[in-house]
Amino acid sequence: MALPARWQNKLHPDDPIDEVMELQMGPSHPASHGTIKFNLKLDGERIVDCDVEVGYLHRAFEKMCEQGTWTQAFPYTDRLNYASPCINNVGFALAVEKLLQIDVPERCKYVRVIMSEVARIADHLTCLGMAAGEVGAQTVMFYMLEAREFLYDLIEAVTGARLTVTWCRVGGIKYDLPPDFNDRIRLAFKSLDAVLSDCDHLLSRNRVFIDRMSGIGIISREDAISYGVTGPLLRACGVSYDVRKAHPYLVYDRFDFEVPLGNRGDNYDRFNVRFREMAQSKRIIEQAMASIPAGPVSIDDPHVMLPPKDRVYNSIEGLMNHFKLIMEGIKVPPGETYTAVEGGNGELGFYVVSDGSGKPYRVRVRPPCFLGMGALNKMLIGRMIADIITTFGMINMIGGECDR
Amino acid sequence: MLAEKIKERFGSVIAAVGNALGEESIVIAREDAIATLRALRDESRFSFNMLSDLTAVDWLERTPRFDIVYNLNSLTHGHRLRVKVQIGGGDEAWMPTAIELWKAADWLERECYDMFGIIFRGHPDLRRILLYDSFEGHPLRKDYPYQRRQPIVPETDAVINPVRSSR
Numbered sequence: 167m168a169l170p171a172r173w174q175n176k177l178h179p180d181d182p183i184d185e186v187m188e189l190q191m192g193p194s195h196p197a198s199h200g201t202i203k204f205n206l207k208l209d210g211e212r213i214v215d216c217d218v219e220v221g222y223l224h225r226a227f228e229k230m231c232e233q234g235t236w237t238q239a240f241p242y243t244d245r246l247n248y249a250s251p252c253i254n255n256v257g258f259a260l261a262v263e264k265l266l267q268i269d270v271p272e273r274c275k276y277v278r279v280i281m282s283e284v285a286r287i288a289d290h291l292t293c294l295g296m297a298a299g300e301v302g303a304q305t306v307m308f309y310m311l312e313a314r315e316f317l318y319d320l321i322e323a324v325t326g327a328r329l330t331v332t333w334c335r336v337g338g339i340k341y342d343l344p345p346d347f348n349d350r351i352r353l354a355f356k357s358l359d360a361v362l363s364d365c366d367h368l369l370s371r372n373r374v375f376i377d378r379m380s381g382i383g384i385i386s387r388e389d390a391i392s393y394g395v396t397g398p399l400l401r402a403c404g405v406s407y408d409v410r411k412a413h414p415y416l417v418y419d420r421f422d423f424e425v426p427l428g429n430r431g432d433n434y435d436r437f438n439v440r441f442r443e444m445a446q447s448k449r450i451i452e453q454a455m456a457s458i459p460a461g462p463v464s465i466d467d468p469h470v471m472l473p474p475k476d477r478v479y480n481s482i483e484g485l486m487n488h489f490k491l492i493m494e495g496i497k498v499p500p501g502e503t504y505t506a507v508e509g510g511n512g513e514l515g516f517y518v519v520s521d522g523s524g525k526p527y528r529v530r531v532r533p534p535c536f537l538g539m540g541a542l543n544k545m546l547i548g549r550m551i552a553d554i555i556t557t558f559g560m561i562n563m564i565g566g567e568c569d570r
Numbered sequence: 571m572l573a574e575k576i577k578e579r580f581g582s583v584i585a586a587v588g589n590a591l592g593e594e595s596i597v598i599a600r601e602d603a604i605a606t607l608r609a610l611r612d613e614s615r616f617s618f619n620m621l622s623d624l625t626a627v628d629w630l631e632r633t634p635r636f637d638i639v640y641n642l643n644s645l646t647h648g649h650r651l652r653v654k655v656q657i658g659g660g661d662e663a664w665m666p667t668a669i670e671l672w673k674a675a676d677w678l679e680r681e682c683y684d685m686f687g688i689i690f691r692g693h694p695d696l697r698r699i700l701l702y703d704s705f706e707g708h709p710l711r712k713d714y715p716y717q718r719r720q721p722i723v724p725e726t727d728a729v730i731n732p733v734r735s736s737r
Contacts, residue, residue, distance in 0.1 A: 207735070215735050221700035228685070229709055229716050264591055391619050391645060394674030407645050503591055504623065504641045504652060517641060519627055532623040532641070540677035569700055 186214055193222050197555050199296050200565050202539075204554060213554070216546045220539055223565035231529035235495025236262050236336055239529060244330040246531060247567040249292040250285035250510040252278075252321065255334035258529075260415060261505035261516035262336045265498050268465055274338050275416045276458040281324060281333070282416075282507070283447040283454075287358070288317040289510030289562075290398075290440045297437070297559030298369060301378045306365050313361040316354040323350055336496055337471050338464025348455055355448060362444065370441075379434040383545040383557035390431065393541035397512025397534050398439045399561065403431035409508035421453045436560040470496055495524025504532075511535045511562050533567045572649055575615065580606060588652075595652035603655050604666050610642065610651070611671055618642035618651060621672035624679060626686045630712040635659035636688065640668070657688070664689040685710035 192203035201222035207215040227246065231239040243258045244251040256278045263270065270278075295310030318328045323344050325333040333340050344350070369375050385395070387403045400407055408425045410418040426442035428435025464471050468487050477484030498520040506515040512534030519528040538561040545557050573587040573594045583606055586597040598606050610616045623641040640653040657663060667690040668675040679690040680699040687708035690696055698705065704723050707714050 205735075217735055221698075221702075224700045226709065226716070229714075233716055267591070389673070392673040394621055394672065394678075396620075405645065412645075412648050413650075501590055502652075503593060504650070506622070513622065513643075515623055515641065517623060517625060517639065528627045530623070530625045536677065536681075537674055540674060544673075 191554070193219075197300055198558055199300070200558075200563050200568075202558070202563060202565075206551070208551060211550050211552070213546050213549055213551060216543045216554075218539055218542050220536070220563075221569050223569040225566075225570065227531065227570035228529055231526050233525070235492075235524050236498060236526055237491075237496065239526060240334060241330065241332045244332055245566050246533070246570065247289070247509055247511065247514070247535075247564045248329055249564055250282075250289035251329065251331050252281040252285035252325075252333065253289075253507060253509050253514065255331065256282055256416075257505065257507040257509070257514050257516050258518075259334040259336055260507065261503055261518045262496075262498060264503045264505050265501050265518065265520050266336065266470065266496070267499075268337055268467065268470065270338055270465055271462050272417075272459045273342070273461045274463045276454050277324075277339055277343055277463060278334070279416050279418065279421075280343070280451050280454050280458075281321070283450045284317050284320050286447050286508075286510050287444045288314050288321070290444050291317070293510070293559070293562040294365075294437065294440055297556065297562075298365075298375070300555050300559050301375060303369060303372075303375060306368050309361050309365055309368075313358050316357045320347075320350055320354050323347065335464065335471070337467060338462075342463045343458075351451065351455060358448075362441075366441070370438075376434060378552075378556055379432070379437055379560075381430070381432050381434075382549065382553045383433045383436075383560060385431050385541055385545050387431065389544060390541065393544065394537040395512070395541050396537070397509070398436055398443065399431075399512065399538055399541075401425060402428035402435035402439045404429045409506050409513050413506065415505075415507060417454075418450075420457075421450045423447075423450050433556050433560045497522065497524055498526075506532070509534055509567075511538065511564070511567070514567075531567075531570060533570065535561060535563045536568045539563055539568055572616075572651060576610075576651075579613070580609070593650065593652060595654060597654045597656065600655050600657055600665065603653075604668065604671070607640065607642075607653065607668055607671055610653070615647075616644065616651075617646045618644045620645055621668070621674045621678070622650070624668070624675060624682060626682050626688055626710075628686060628710065628712045633658065634662070636663060636686065638665050638682075638688065663687060664691050666690070667692040669693055684708070687711065 187208045189206045189208055191206055193201045203219040205217040227242050231242055243254040246254045291310045291314045295307045299307030322328050324341055325331040387405055390400050390403045404427050406425050406427055411425055423446045426439050428439050472491055473484040473487050478488045500520055500522040502519040504515055504517045506513045514534055515532030517530040521527040573589055576596055577584055577587055583598055583602045584596050588595040610618045620643040622643040625639050627637040634656045636657050638655045642651045667679060679693055682688050683696050684698040684701055685708055
């Protein structure tokens with residue numbers, strides 16, 4: 167490993183500056199949330215080379231999806247990006263529904279949008295809170311985690327679970343919104359607004375925070391696109407690419423929202439983009455709640471949806487229908503699709519292949535933070551060792567999604 | 571239609587064109603793959619500047635055995651394209667690398683090698699990415715039983731082992 171020429175100049179004859187120090191940082195380092203290892207070569211505090219090692223949380227997601235039925239893959243998708251499991255559920259359901267060529271009812275689309283956006287706010291709060299905590303802003307971290315609780319309460323009110331929701335089904339959703347959901351949202355947003363305003367005052371013009379974030383972890387627009395970086399990281403470079411706008415799915419094209427952009431592609435821009443995206447998600451939720459139609463939340467098709475329990479217990483047809491769907495799974499016609507949704511970290515794509523049996527033949531996830539981690543070494547080389555923490559925090563690697 | 575424009579531009583290079591479920595896809599041969607992908611990236615009417623995803627599908631019973639699937643995305647035009655290349659198993663399970671076209675191919679090809687054992691010729695650093703170096707076999711191949719156990723890895727000393735370089 168040759169050092170850049172300017173680092174070969176010794177300030178003092180005894181200065182061992184041409185010696186590169188090797189350091190293995192991780193896999194479980196207290197300053198980085200997530201299990202990841204950086205194999206560093208350091209010149210003093212400057213990073214000469216950084217090999218990023220991922221895979222510590224590999225749980226064979228793609229292999230396990232091939233073992234069960236299509237419906238049985240939903241619990242696995244919860245555990246991809248566990249900061250926003252609703253979005254993963256929706257993405258997988260949309261991919262399978264595309265293969266089946268079924269269209270879910272209007273109300274279901276609205277509920278999916280609302281829950282995706284609630285999950286997105288929770289995801290951004292996790293990312294920003296943790297990143298702030300890692301640079302010493304512990305107060306902000308606790309404030310944001312508290313705000314996340316309000317959103318988890320919403321998710322719990324709908325799905326019954328806070329984290330591993332398993333709430334979408336092929337052809338619909340398991341639970342509709344509770345009748346008092348509008349009030350709950352208003353209450354949660356009121357608390358959320360107070361917290362966000364506090365955090366904004368604490369961080370956005372905080373000298374220490376800006377010094378740690380601004381100008382750090384820069385990646386150029388061209389490099390970001392070439393590395394396949396999407397989501398807030400790409401938008402921080404000024405590229406207006408959001409799957410919700412570029413390839414609208416569900417009913418996103420009916421809502422009025424903006425895509426916040428940065429211009430320098432540094433950590434401060436990424437922070438800002440995420441912060442402003444939360445306000446946009448709130449706008450989407452408010453519009454969707456105002457215009458949500460009444461009606462069923464699942465399609466009425468015995469080939470796809472389980473029959474209601476009283477029919478299963480009281481009629482032979484219902485029992486057989488239930489048995490066939492549970493034992494053999496939904497018969498998805500042969501085909502393949504790449505369906506993408508905008509996850510918390512960027513384009514979350516599902517490339518699914520069916521061979522016509524009741525089991526998925528191949529389920530491939532395009533994890534947005536895996537591609538972001540691929541670009542990490544580009545963002546870090548030549549920077550200081552302390553910049554690893556903020557840059558890594560802003561990529562928001564979620565082990566479950568990156569390593570699958 | 572995008573697929574028709576591609577057919578018109580590349581002619582006989584394209585083995586098949588698909589438009590199932592409203593998603594454009596083409597099948598090309600391995601020899602033409604890199605040149606075609608480069609043209610798809612560089613020519614202004616296509617400009618597929620982002621490699622969204624690269625993966626493989628193992629069709630164990632079929633000859634050729636593997637599909638290598640490139641999901642391309644054009645941020646300029648907002649269109650997507652799926653490019654598939656069929657390659658055989660055994661010694662034929664190799665592809666030329668696309669790393670000089672999209673940097674995303676670096677990690678995606680490493681993952682594809684890790685999971686399917688497909689050799690990406692010309693990749694500067696083709697090693698496992700999600701699994702560990704001494705893992706036996708490639709788990710997403712259909713002939714890898716999902717319950718197969720792996721031998722226990724002897725403990726290594728992190729102090730003695732040299733630190734890896736990124737290239």
